[in-house]
Amino acid sequence: MLIQIPRGTYDVMPEDSGVWQKIEEVARETCALFNYKEIRTPIFESTDLFQRGVGDTTDIVQKEMYNFTDRGERRLTLRPEGTASVVRAFVEHKLYGDPQQPVKLYYIGPMFRYERPQSGRNRQFTQFGAEALGSKDPAIDAEMIALALTFYRKLGLKKLKLVLNSLGDPESRKAHRDALINHFKPSIGEFCSDCQERLEKNPLRILDCKKDHGHPLMATAPSIIDYLTDEARDYFEQVKLTLDAIGITYELDPTLVRGLDYYNHTTFEIMGATGSAISTLAGGGRYNGLVSELGGPETAGVGFALSIERLLIALESEGITLQTGNQLDCYLAAIGAEAEKKAAVLLHQLRQNGIRADKDYLGRKVKGQFKAADREQAAYVLVIGDEELANGQANVKNMTDGSQERVAFDEVSTYLKNKINH
RNA sequence: GCGGUUAUGGUGAAGUGGUUAACACACCGGAUUGUGGUUCCGGCAUGCGUGGGUUCGAUCCCCACUAACCGCCCCA
Numbered sequence: 001m002l003i004q005i006p007r008g009t010y011d012v013m014p015e016d017s018g019v020w021q022k023i024e025e026v027a028r029e030t031c032a033l034f035n036y037k038e039i040r041t042p043i044f045e046s047t048d049l050f051q052r053g054v055g056d057t058t059d060i061v062q063k064e065m066y067n068f069t070d071r072g073e074r075r076l077t078l079r080p081e082g083t084a085s086v087v088r089a090f091v092e093h094k095l096y097g098d099p100q101q102p103v104k105l106y107y108i109g110p111m112f113r114y115e116r117p118q119s120g121r122n123r124q125f126t127q128f129g130a131e132a133l134g135s136k137d138p139a140i141d142a143e144m145i146a147l148a149l150t151f152y153r154k155l156g157l158k159k160l161k162l163v164l165n166s167l168g169d170p171e172s173r174k175a176h177r178d179a180l181i182n183h184f185k186p187s188i189g190e191f192c193s194d195c196q197e198r199l200e201k202n203p204l205r206i207l208d209c210k211k212d213h214g215h216p217l218m219a220t221a222p223s224i225i226d227y228l229t230d231e232a233r234d235y236f237e238q239v240k241l242t243l244d245a246i247g248i249t250y251e252l253d254p255t256l257v258r259g260l261d262y263y264n265h266t267t268f269e270i271m272g273a274t275g276s277a278i279s280t281l282a283g284g285g286r287y288n289g290l291v292s293e294l295g296g297p298e299t300a301g302v303g304f305a306l307s308i309e310r311l312l313i314a315l316e317s318e319g320i321t322l323q324t325g326n327q328l329d330c331y332l333a334a335i336g337a338e339a340e341k342k343a344a345v346l347l348h349q350l351r352q353n354g355i356r357a358d359k360d361y362l363g364r365k366v367k368g369q370f371k372a373a374d375r376e377q378a379a380y381v382l383v384i385g386d387e388e389l390a391n392g393q394a395n396v397k398n399m400t401d402g403s404q405e406r407v408a409f410d411e412v413s414t415y416l417k418n419k420i421n422h
Numbered sequence: 423g424c425g426g427u428u429a430u431g432g433u434g435a436a437g438u439g440g441u442u443a444a445c446a447c448a449c450c451g452g453a454u455u456g457u458g459g460u461u462c463c464g465g466c467a468u469g470c471g472u473g474g475g476u477u478c479g480a481u482c483c484c485c486a487c488u489a490a491c492c493g494c495c496c497c498a
Contacts (some may be wrong), residue, residue, distance in 0.1 A: 137429085336456095381458080399459090
């Protein structure tokens with residue numbers, strides 16, 4: 001039996017890789033615009049990093065990690081997300097001592113979670129994320145959001161919705177958590193089994209439940225907003241004011257909870273238009289305790305991550321086709337053995353002059369060579385036969401309008417360079 | 423981890439318990455002895471996800487497995 005690709009993974013085939021390259025290019029462009037520098041960290045890390053960073057009680061750590069032991073008995077994990085690694089590197093390389101503060105970083109790369117695959121959910125998926133470490137200015141929370149939105153808009157997405165919430169500082173969170181437990185506990189028997197479990201583990205999640213969302217206690221549940229300390233409330237106000245000032249609209253959702261333990265204060269999600277149930281394109285927020293949790297000095301941090309796979313779904317459902325520009329400039333069609341030799345030489349010359357060129361290697365007839373040129377969307381076809389060899393000129397055909405011209409072999413490169421703009 | 427649907431060539435898909443598994447697109451060749459995107463003609467699955475079983479015989483019936491898709495949970 002044929003060996004198949006592992007479950008939940010996929011190949012990006014040549015016909016699609018141009019789109020991926022384009023997306024990555026726009027991501028890098030956007031980061032340059034916002035002055036974020038790339039960081040590349042390993043694809044696997046110590047299991048401990050994620051247990052401590054992401055949080056031991058999260059679903060990610062409890063059931064979705066790809067863990068393995070290497071030959072040296074080290075406990076390692078394929079990274080399920082990017083922030084923990086970035087913070088680890090930040091601490092390990094003592095970037096908190098860098099004169100350039102805050103430290104603004106981005107990454108693009110594969111992440112791994114053991115999950116049941118479905119639309120927009122894979123076991124290996126690709127995240128583009130950014131992190132700003134070392135500043136607790138609410139304006140940088142807004143910058144993070146602006147970066148993600150700018151990236152999406154550059155790609156042409158229009159149907160975007162920003163959802164915003166604040167989880168407050170640890171003090172606020174604790175007060176709210178206690179309030180939730182008190183609110184639901186007396187009648188928890190009326191809720192689904194999942195919610196009963198959530199009561200002690202993570203009462204916030206009860207508010208997310210789809211089964212019980214009609215229960216009267218849902219509407220009257222205490223909102224985190226009411227439990228924010230003055231300081232946390234003021235911080236959140238500043239974030240909103242900054243967003244208002246730069247014209248970014250948002251929707252407040254006090255039930256917006258993120259799945260990773262490290263979040264506090266601002267959390268946000270960007271939703272997009274997708275055909276199916278999953279519409280969260282990006283998620284992020286502030287994680288002020290994480291750096292010290294991982295052994296660094298008390299350092300503030302904000303970040304987001306977005307999935308390229310989900311972005312592709314959103315692009316498709318908005319009917320956007322990215323321009324990739326992988327077309328060939330020139331295809332050489334040769335007739336006869338002598339012409340074949342000449343074509344090989346010309347081909348090399350064209351390429352050295354920066355012209356994307358190719359020729360036939362299957363001994364096809366002229367017609368077949370033209371078909372091949374057509375498939376490659378070649379802008380020009382250079383025909384070389386006995387006649388051309390005799391007078392030292394190639395027959396250059398413009399494939400768009402069908403016109404043909406004779407051009408001396410020596411001038412072909414210059415001729416084509418003038419016609420092609422890239 | 424749970425539930426539903428599905429699995430035939432490069433692609434989309436029809437089909438039957440029994441000699442050659444429709445059709446369309448794509449591809450290859452020819453008509454057009456040196457010119458693509460139009461037209462016409464021809465070629466193109468010893469094979470119907472994998473492994474078992476029932477049967478004289480299975481792509482079609484039964485079981486298991488695997489995978490994909492959709493939903494739940496959760497998330498990007």
